[in-house]
Amino acid sequence: xxxxxxxxxxxxxxxxxxxxxxxxxxxxxxxxxxxxxxxxxxxxxxxxxxxxxxxxxxxxxxxxxxxxxxxxxxxxxxxxxxxxxxxxxxxxxxxxxxxxxxxxxxxxxxxxxxxxxxxxxxxxxxxxxxxxxxxxxxxxxxxxxxxxxxxxxxxx
Amino acid sequence: xxxxxxxxxxxxxxxxxxxxxxxxxxxxxxxxxxxxxxxxxxxxxxxxxxxxxxxxxxxxxxxxxxxxxxxxxxxxxxxxxxxxxxxxxxxxxxxxxxxxxxxxxxxxxxxxxxxxxxxxxxxxxxxxxxxxxxxxxxxxxxxxxxxxxxxxxxxxxxxxxxxxxxxxxxxxxxxxxxxxxxxxxxxxxxxxxxxxxxxxxxxxxxxxxxxxxxxxxxxxxxxxxxxxxxxxxxxxxxxxxxxxxxxxxxxxxxxxxxxxxxxxxxxxxxxxxxxxxxxxxxxxxxxxxxxxxxxxxxxxxxxxxxxxxxxxxxxxxxxxxxxxxxxxxxxxxxxxxxxxxxxxxxxxxxxxxxxxxxxxxxxxxxxxxxxxxxxxxxxxxxxxxxxx
Numbered sequence: 001x002x003x004x005x006x007x008x009x010x011x012x013x014x015x016x017x018x019x020x021x022x023x024x025x026x027x028x029x030x031x032x033x034x035x036x037x038x039x040x041x042x043x044x045x046x047x048x049x050x051x052x053x054x055x056x057x058x059x060x061x062x063x064x065x066x067x068x069x070x071x072x073x074x075x076x077x078x079x080x081x082x083x084x085x086x087x088x089x090x091x092x093x094x095x096x097x098x099x100x101x102x103x104x105x106x107x108x109x110x111x112x113x114x115x116x117x118x119x120x121x122x123x124x125x126x127x128x129x130x131x132x133x134x135x136x137x138x139x140x141x142x143x144x145x146x147x148x149x150x151x152x153x154x155x156x
Numbered sequence: 157x158x159x160x161x162x163x164x165x166x167x168x169x170x171x172x173x174x175x176x177x178x179x180x181x182x183x184x185x186x187x188x189x190x191x192x193x194x195x196x197x198x199x200x201x202x203x204x205x206x207x208x209x210x211x212x213x214x215x216x217x218x219x220x221x222x223x224x225x226x227x228x229x230x231x232x233x234x235x236x237x238x239x240x241x242x243x244x245x246x247x248x249x250x251x252x253x254x255x256x257x258x259x260x261x262x263x264x265x266x267x268x269x270x271x272x273x274x275x276x277x278x279x280x281x282x283x284x285x286x287x288x289x290x291x292x293x294x295x296x297x298x299x300x301x302x303x304x305x306x307x308x309x310x311x312x313x314x315x316x317x318x319x320x321x322x323x324x325x326x327x328x329x330x331x332x333x334x335x336x337x338x339x340x341x342x343x344x345x346x347x348x349x350x351x352x353x354x355x356x357x358x359x360x361x362x363x364x365x366x367x368x369x370x371x372x373x374x375x376x377x378x379x380x381x382x383x384x385x386x387x388x389x390x391x392x393x394x395x396x397x398x399x400x401x402x403x404x405x406x407x408x409x410x411x412x413x414x415x416x417x418x419x420x421x422x423x424x425x426x427x428x429x430x431x432x433x434x435x436x437x438x439x440x441x442x443x444x445x446x447x448x449x450x451x452x453x454x455x456x457x458x459x460x461x462x463x464x465x466x467x468x469x470x471x472x473x474x475x476x477x478x479x480x481x482x483x484x485x486x487x488x489x490x491x492x493x494x495x496x497x498x499x500x501x502x503x504x505x506x507x508x509x510x511x512x513x514x515x516x517x518x519x520x521x522x523x524x525x526x527x528x529x530x531x532x533x534x535x536x537x538x539x540x541x542x543x544x
Contacts, residue, residue, distance in 0.1 A: 006175075006176065007175060007176060009175065012215055014212070014215050018286075020285075020286055020287070022287065026287055050407070052288060058402040058403070058404070058407060059402065077306060077309075078302040078303070078305040078306035078309065079302065079305060080294070080297075080298055080301030080302050080305060080357045080358055080359075080360075081355070081357065081358035082294040082297075082298055082356075082357045083354075083355045083356060083357065083358065084297070084356050084357070086275050086276075086277035086278045086281070086295060087275040087278040088275075088278050088281075089277075089278070089281070089294075090281075090290055090291045091291050091292065091294075093294075095294075097292040097293065097294055097298050097302060098302070099302055099306065099405070099406050107404065107406045107407045108405070108406030108407075109406055110288070110289055110292045110293070110405055110406055111292060112292060121355050121358050124358065125358065125359075130305065130306075130309035131309075146287065146288050146291055147291060
């Protein structure tokens with residue numbers, strides 16, 4: 001098969017700015033972040049507490065109770081250590097993504113696990129465990145963004 | 157229930173890094189091949205179904221417009237179907253519906269991707285909304301690694317055992333790919349090479365992950381009347397199933413994974429399959445990651461939950477095993493995403509018509525083809541048989 005250099009290659013880049021509307025529920029959720037609070041929503045039919053907060057239950061399809069504050073502590077349900085990078089990656093490796101079940105909620109919250117040394121995968125593997133208790137660590141400067149939580153750190 | 161539907165032929169491009177052709181020229185390879193393989197003329201086609209992953213993959217939007225010429229779609233209806241990684245199986249199901257409905261007798265179905273022209277993981281990350289999940293998911297490997305970790309924790313499967321089973325699959329599939337003239341990555345691997353490969357997203361290592369491939373696949377779907385008139389050795393669609401889940405990754409259980417379980421069950425019920433491990437002769441499971449292939453064996457009822465590693469290590473799913481899985485080398489060795497699910501269908505059709513050459517499973521009469529898409533959100537299954 002022909003190698004790349006045998007034929008001309010057009011170098012192209014498509015870059016388009018977007019303005020994505022948060023809407024009322026995400027806006028409330030991220031207002032909470034500015035006050036170091038995590039908001040969820042309770043469905044009045046299935047009684048599940050969903051986090052992040054949302055305007056309707058995706059199973060019962062009814063409007064849900066107004067936002068409620070949920071715990072900032074929870075347990076790791078699953079995790080992975082990312083060691084590769086792609087163009088425009090919003091979070092730079094190495095980092096640990098995790099599904100975290102915040103206490104008293106009924107859905108997993110996706111965020112980072114940090115506060116531990118990530119330079120050695122073997123150390124990470126031995127340190128981070130499913131079921132491990134973690135707690136939100138907030139940034140000093142908050143802008144109403146998902147990364148206002150720096151990461152979830154192991155509870156000592 | 158609609159009319160009986162047959163697959164009367166397929167064509168695949170050569171898969172790999174295809175900087176030797178433009179994207180439409182790549183699609184043309186597969187389309188030309190299906191007409192050459194079947195002897196059918198493009199004039200006889202009633203309509204065309206086409207699909208890819210997000211158009212940003214190659215930086216050109218709505219490529220079915222760009223490809224109308226090579227798809228031989230002039231003067232014909234053209235439909236686009238797009239469901240992320242499951243695009244290929246959704247394309248097949250769209251072609252099936254069109255013929256089964258009685259609205260068409262001969263439909264050309266084509267899927268394609270030219271992943272090396274852009275940045276596939278950067279493209280796939282835009283499948284996620286920008287407010288929340290995009291910051292953490294780390295492309296496809298991140299999602300599948302978290303799914304795998306949750307699975308091992310749920311069933312208490314030792315990490316070392318999963319590693320051993322995943323390594324076995326990786327070695328076997330990269331070997332199998334030598335028998336598939338269309339496969340991208342063909343490699344003789346040792347256990348040490350797989351076990352000590354570079355970490356991508358722990359526990360997933362390099363040889364657990366599919367490549368980024370350029371390629372296209374074309375399949376012809378025909379009515380019973382058309383298939384019999386043409387007198388072609390056909391594969392018959394015995395069952396289809398497709399199921400989706402709610403959007404947020406953390407909202408639903410990805411271990412006892414309902415959309416995978418349901419898609420298979422729908423297809424089995426339609427095909428009258430009660431015991432898939434016994435009644436299927438071969439399965440083309442969508443396996444972009446070794447760890448996920450193990451989970452599929454369980455969700456599809458090839459074995460019970462928690463059993464896949466042991467049975468894989470016993471060889472139950474290998475080429476000479478009870479239910480050979482991915483004798484083509486599967487997605488692990490070749491992944492042009494928009495074509496990948498359709499490749500599974502094409503390979504399953506080759507198997508049940510005895511045309512799979514050196515990767516043929518002897519006497520295969522019933523086969524499963526599958527694909528998955530979204531942030532582990534969609535699964536689709538098609539059962540093909542040698543008898544109507």
